Amino acid sequence: KLSMEYYKKTCPDLESIVRDTVTSKQMANPTTAAGTLRLFFHDCMVEGCDASILISSNHINIAERDADINQSLSGDALEVVARAKTALELTCPGIVSCSDILALATRNLVTMVGGPFYNVRLGRKDGKVSQASRVEANLIRSNRTMEDIINYFAVKGFTIEEMVALSGGHTIGFSHCKEFADRIFNYNRTTPTDPEMYPNFAEGLKKTCANYQTNTAMSAFNDVITPGKFDNMYYLNLKRGLGLLSSDHALVKDPRTRPFVDLYAADQAAFFKAFAHAMEKLAHQGVKTGRKGEVRHRCDAFNFIQS
Numbered sequence: 001k002l003s004m005e006y007y008k009k010t011c012p013d014l015e016s017i018v019r020d021t022v023t024s025k026q027m028a029n030p031t032t033a034a035g036t037l038r039l040f041f042h043d044c045m046v047e048g049c050d051a052s053i054l055i056s057s058n059h060i061n062i063a064e065r066d067a068d069i070n071q072s073l074s075g076d077a078l079e080v081v082a083r084a085k086t087a088l089e090l091t092c093p094g095i096v097s098c099s100d101i102l103a104l105a106t107r108n109l110v111t112m113v114g115g116p117f118y119n120v121r122l123g124r125k126d127g128k129v130s131q132a133s134r135v136e137a138n139l140i141r142s143n144r145t146m147e148d149i150i151n152y153f154a155v156k157g158f159t160i161e162e163m164v165a166l167s168g169g170h171t172i173g174f175s176h177c178k179e180f181a182d183r184i185f186n187y188n189r190t191t192p193t194d195p196e197m198y199p200n201f202a203e204g205l206k207k208t209c210a211n212y213q214t215n216t217a218m219s220a221f222n223d224v225i226t227p228g229k230f231d232n233m234y235y236l237n238l239k240r241g242l243g244l245l246s247s248d249h250a251l252v253k254d255p256r257t258r259p260f261v262d263l264y265a266a267d268q269a270a271f272f273k274a275f276a277h278a279m280e281k282l283a284h285q286g287v288k289t290g291r292k293g294e295v296r297h298r299c300d301a302f303n304f305i306q307s
């Protein structure tokens with residue numbers, strides 16, 4: 001359904017316009033790459049890769065962006081897509097969908113910070129539904145069991161190996177303290193801190209997050225060793241007790257996921273190959289073509305609501 005040549009005639013400069021926009025944004029704001037990767041994941045898992053995540057709420061609709069789990073999505077990520085859209089509307093107005101822009105921007109940003117290149121096929125249409133109430137059932141929280149996480153990804157069509165590879169997205173970016181506070185302050189009745197966390201790491205996190213309930217912006221890097229570089233350090237960290245989220249650490253505990261953690265920790269090329277493959281699959285999740293969607297004029301509003 002999707003193709004590499006989709007905009008070849010109608011917008012031949014698409015790739016270079018997206019590349020230029022993304023490069024200057026990432027250089028000015030180095031957190032853009034991680035923010036955009038997470039934005040893309042949250043888009044594709046809810047209504048498919050259709051830019052439903054980019055819609056703003058208005059008086060008649062509470063959009064996905066306003067669901068609790070999406071409150072922490074990156075403003076820089078939303079902005080890089082909006083900037084690319086503005087540039088594209090000047091060159092080829094009404095042609096390129098916001099969902100294709102997000103897919104391309106994500107790939108370029110992952111590659112820019114050191115991750116693998118993969119092909120992004122194009123021709124997605126933008127969705128006409130974006131409801132906050134449909135988000136929670138389609139995304140998963142880091143405090144869930146590995147059983148739940150495996151099942152969640154299976155329902156979306158991903159194998160255990162693909163899930164472990166996609167979790168490697170946490171090799172970049174950060175998490176707010178509330179996402180892992182239970183692991184350091186409230187682990188169980190016998191100990192406040194997960195004893196499987198590397199002690200100095202846990203101590204550092206406790207300091208960073210000491211006032212997290214009042215200082216809600218406090219956060220920690222997902223990959224404490226190479227937070228800005230897309231590499232396999234995430235898996236090496238997991239083996240040393242340096243995983244941040246409960247769902248990260250659970251990957252080394254569960255016998256179904258552990259072999260893949262070991263493989264990707266030992267072999268970055270194997271991780272890159274698996275990640276690239278899984279991202280291509282993610283990018284095809286529930287895509288809409290033809291009349292099932294539209295090409296938005298602006299990424300934060302449906303066409304039919306615009307005056």
Ligand code: HEM
Nearest residue numbers: 034035037038041072141142166169173174175176179247
């Ligand atoms: C097991 C499923 C997953 C869970 C439970 C999970 C959970 C989380 C949580 C709680 C955060 C922190 C959000 C914040 O506090 O701002 C986060 C951040 C992030 N996640 Fe995931 N995630 C999962 C899978 C993925 C996947 C599949 C990707 C992409 C391939 C991904 C990419 C990211 C990135 C890049 C960040 C950092 C965002 C930033 O720095 O702005 N995650 N994730």
Ligand SMILES: [Ca+2]
Nearest residue numbers: 043046048052
């Ligand atoms: Ca979506």
Ligand SMILES: [Ca+2]
Nearest residue numbers: 171223226229
């Ligand atoms: Ca890293």
